[in-house]
Amino acid sequence: MLTLENLVITQDDFRLTADFSVAAGALTAVIGPSGAGKSTLLSVIAGFFAAASGRVLWNDEDITDTAPGERPLSILFQDQNLFPHLTVGQNVGLGLRADLRLSAAQQASVDEALRRTGLAGLEGRKPATLSGGQQSRVALARTLLRARPLMLLDEPFSALGPALKAEMLALVAGIASETGATVLMVSHDPDDAHRLADQTILVAEGKAHPPRSTAALFADPPPALAAYLGRGGLSDR
Amino acid sequence: MASRAQPLNPGGIAAAGLVLALVLGTLGAVLWHADGFAALGPADWAAVRFTVTQALVSALVSLVLAVPVARALARRRFPGRGILITLLGAPFILPVIVAVMGILAIFGRAGVLNDGLAALGLGRVSIYGFEGVVLAHVFFNLPLAVRLLLQGWLAIPTERFRLAASLGLGPSEIMCLLERPMLRALAPGIFVTIFLICLTSFAVALTLGGGPKATTVELAIYQAFRFDFDPGRAATMATLQLMLCAAAILLATRFAIPAAFGAGLDRPVARWDAGARLLRLQDGLFLILAAGFLIAPLAAVVMAGLPGVASLPASVWLAALRSLAVAAGSTALALILALPLALAAVRGKLFELVGMLPIVASSLVLGTGLFLILRPMASPASLALPVTVVVNAAMALPFCLRALIPAARDLETGYGRLAQSLGLRGRARLRYLTLPRLRRPLGFAGGLAAALSMGDLGVIALFADGETTTLPLQLYRLMGAYRMADAAAAAVLLLALSLLLFWAFDRGGRADADA
Numbered sequence: 001m002l003t004l005e006n007l008v009i010t011q012d013d014f015r016l017t018a019d020f021s022v023a024a025g026a027l028t029a030v031i032g033p034s035g036a037g038k039s040t041l042l043s044v045i046a047g048f049f050a051a052a053s054g055r056v057l058w059n060d061e062d063i064t065d066t067a068p069g070e071r072p073l074s075i076l077f078q079d080q081n082l083f084p085h086l087t088v089g090q091n092v093g094l095g096l097r098a099d100l101r102l103s104a105a106q107q108a109s110v111d112e113a114l115r116r117t118g119l120a121g122l123e124g125r126k127p128a129t130l131s132g133g134q135q136s137r138v139a140l141a142r143t144l145l146r147a148r149p150l151m152l153l154d155e156p157f158s159a160l161g162p163a164l165k166a167e168m169l170a171l172v173a174g175i176a177s178e179t180g181a182t183v184l185m186v187s188h189d190p191d192d193a194h195r196l197a198d199q200t201i202l203v204a205e206g207k208a209h210p211p212r213s214t215a216a217l218f219a220d221p222p223p224a225l226a227a228y229l230g231r232g233g234l235s236d237r
Numbered sequence: 238m239a240s241r242a243q244p245l246n247p248g249g250i251a252a253a254g255l256v257l258a259l260v261l262g263t264l265g266a267v268l269w270h271a272d273g274f275a276a277l278g279p280a281d282w283a284a285v286r287f288t289v290t291q292a293l294v295s296a297l298v299s300l301v302l303a304v305p306v307a308r309a310l311a312r313r314r315f316p317g318r319g320i321l322i323t324l325l326g327a328p329f330i331l332p333v334i335v336a337v338m339g340i341l342a343i344f345g346r347a348g349v350l351n352d353g354l355a356a357l358g359l360g361r362v363s364i365y366g367f368e369g370v371v372l373a374h375v376f377f378n379l380p381l382a383v384r385l386l387l388q389g390w391l392a393i394p395t396e397r398f399r400l401a402a403s404l405g406l407g408p409s410e411i412m413c414l415l416e417r418p419m420l421r422a423l424a425p426g427i428f429v430t431i432f433l434i435c436l437t438s439f440a441v442a443l444t445l446g447g448g449p450k451a452t453t454v455e456l457a458i459y460q461a462f463r464f465d466f467d468p469g470r471a472a473t474m475a476t477l478q479l480m481l482c483a484a485a486i487l488l489a490t491r492f493a494i495p496a497a498f499g500a501g502l503d504r505p506v507a508r509w510d511a512g513a514r515l516l517r518l519q520d521g522l523f524l525i526l527a528a529g530f531l532i533a534p535l536a537a538v539v540m541a542g543l544p545g546v547a548s549l550p551a552s553v554w555l556a557a558l559r560s561l562a563v564a565a566g567s568t569a570l571a572l573i574l575a576l577p578l579a580l581a582a583v584r585g586k587l588f589e590l591v592g593m594l595p596i597v598a599s600s601l602v603l604g605t606g607l608f609l610i611l612r613p614m615a616s617p618a619s620l621a622l623p624v625t626v627v628v629n630a631a632m633a634l635p636f637c638l639r640a641l642i643p644a645a646r647d648l649e650t651g652y653g654r655l656a657q658s659l660g661l662r663g664r665a666r667l668r669y670l671t672l673p674r675l676r677r678p679l680g681f682a683g684g685l686a687a688a689l690s691m692g693d694l695g696v697i698a699l700f701a702d703g704e705t706t707t708l709p710l711q712l713y714r715l716m717g718a719y720r721m722a723d724a725a726a727a728a729v730l731l732l733a734l735s736l737l738l739f740w741a742f743d744r745g746g747r748a749d750a751d752a
Binding site (some may be wrong): 046047048067068069070074075077080081082083085086090094095098099100 | 651652654655657658659660661662664665666668669670673674
């Protein structure tokens with residue numbers, strides 16, 4: 001279970017608060033207007049940005065000051081998820097050992113992760129020679145291999161076309177259900193939330209709201225969400 | 238976005254500590270041993286005046302001549318344009334003593350120019366003294382000024398020229414509206430940069446200056462050491478040199494100093510206004526004169542020296558080997574210091590400042606300080622090569638950092654988070670991220686450091702005895718002994734080795750560095 005306890009995030013005159021838990025194994029969308037702080041919230045959970053106050057806990061263990069690489073999570077950024085100078089195999093292998101000294105068994109699991117993500121035979125290629133969808137698969141193969149209990153997705157598939165994006169999200173859901181991972185997925189597309197996430201965190205007006213059932217949230221959107229979706233009586237200006 | 242606190246960078250701190258200790262330690266020793274300015278005679282103040290005057294004139298002449306050349310390069314396309322622009326970068330890694338030989342071959346007493354004048358029945362001109370020093374400085378800094386100005390021209394958006402053309406503006410209106418504001422913005426910074434370079438120039442003054450009328454402060458330091466055996470006086474002159482540099486740098490901080498080696502200068506500016514025949518002739522003339530001014534001296538050296546390379550005496554080959562060892566050592570040291578400093582400079586501006594510190598001290602000032610510190614422990618001659626390695630590395634450090642810091646910044650913004658999220662640290666990060674991604678700038682920086690060290694005739698002249706010479710010093714001694722054939726051959730060898738070192742490092746950085 002991920003717990004954000006009295007979290008206050010400030011940056012110049014930007015301010016965001018969060019105080020809730022996300023149940024283990026939940027597929028959760030994070031939605032809200034641009035600039036509301038969705039990415040910043042993920043940055044704090046991943047350990048790239050320090051909150052002004054409050055704590056981040058995983059299964060009641062305080063990880064507020066843990067280094068990003070030591071946290072029980074994998075994060076996929078909007079871009080730059082692969083090292084362009086390393087091969088596909090090396091990029092995936094980094095998920096097991098940062099110094100890439102892989103045992104035979106570890107090498108076998110790299111091959112297995114590549115096979116499972118449909119990348120068999122591509123381990124010697126450099127990312128630049130792959131398509132966008134294949135590059136996403138490499139990053140997902142690494143995530144699969146790391147098998148961390150929390151997955152943070154900061155719109156890693158936003159550059160892909162709709163069909164490819166749906167395919168990747170299905171792959172994420174498959175990996176998550178297999179490893180039992182909790183997923184937090186930033187999106188500006190309500191359809192993603194509908195399709196994939198059983199619950200949704202709304203980030204708007206300086207607050208990250210506790211997760212609610214996606215269906216219920218969209219059926220009865222609070223004013224901030226309604227404004228974002230362009231529905232209801234409120235204008236977004 | 239503000240990032241969370243990073244763990245301290247031990248490599249960066251260690252490198253910064255070493256550079257600080259070297260620069261401040263030597264400067265401290267210089268200040269401690271200085272006699273006080275009351276002890277300075279009229280000849281010493283004459284050296285200060287000469288140093289400042291020749292630097293002012295050299296900077297002014299370089300800048301003024303660079304304007305028409307840069308403009309011609311900016312608005313013309315012609316075969317060989319790319320090569321000419323590359324060639325303009327060459328003087329930076331050219332051994333000063335080789336260029337001086339070339340200048341003597343063209344403009345010297347027995348040079349092409351004087352032979353021509355004599356054939357016309359005119360008197361011979363001498364280039365020793367003020368004129369020679371300025372001429373050599375212009376040879377080195379005119380190309381630099383042209384490259385920097387060319388960047389300014391290329392920074393003017395093509396759309397402006399298109400707009401000017403659509404309004405029917407001619408070359409003189411464009412000069413007023415577009416080019417003059419750019420020049421006004423760039424010229425002061427370029428002027429101060431060249432002024433600073435000429436202020437600390439030693440080898441040119443050593444070979445073309447000298448005497449009471451043409452001694453620079455750097456040369457006076459050398460003379461106080463070598464001829465007067467007076468370290469106190471050398472320290473006093475070094476203090477003066479230090480103050481001159483510090484004043485010039487203080488001045489320089491008020492102007493934008495352009496980066497010396499910009500990429501992408503190959504693109505010509507599309508111009509609609511410069512088609513007139515007279516303008517084409519004018520541009521062509523400037524380009525031919527500039528290219529000739531650069532190429533003729535080097536061609537003269539190569540033609541005079543090439544046949545004699547094979548029969549060079551063993552002492553020259555030994556000196557060449559010694560120079561290669563010095564260059565290898567100082568390149569390694571410069572890169573070992575520059576890489577952690579560049580990585581640390583991404584987070585702390587202070588590291589960059591520390592790395593730039595050697596600019597304040599010239600090579601002879603650092604050498605004087607090291608001599609004063611080490612004198613009780615060892616003989617100068619036994620220190621000559623190690624001290625040269627250290628001083629050359631320190632002098633190359635600012636240039637290495639200028640090449641590395643932008644790349645280190647890109648590395649951090651591009652891949653810092655990914656590396657952190659994967660726990661890529663320490664040796665693994667160095668091996669799988671830092672070195673592969675910084676390979677190109679590291680190769681370039683290594684090439685600069687190696688070529689600068691290979692061609693350096695500075696601190697080695699302070700320390701060396703008859704045995705421990707480097708190739709540039711050996712060449713200087715051959716010139717002093719009027720063994721001009723051997724000197725020319727040694728110059729060809731030195732030129733070839735310097736260019737080869739730069740090429741090999743730079744090439745090594747580029748080889749299969751895909752994506």
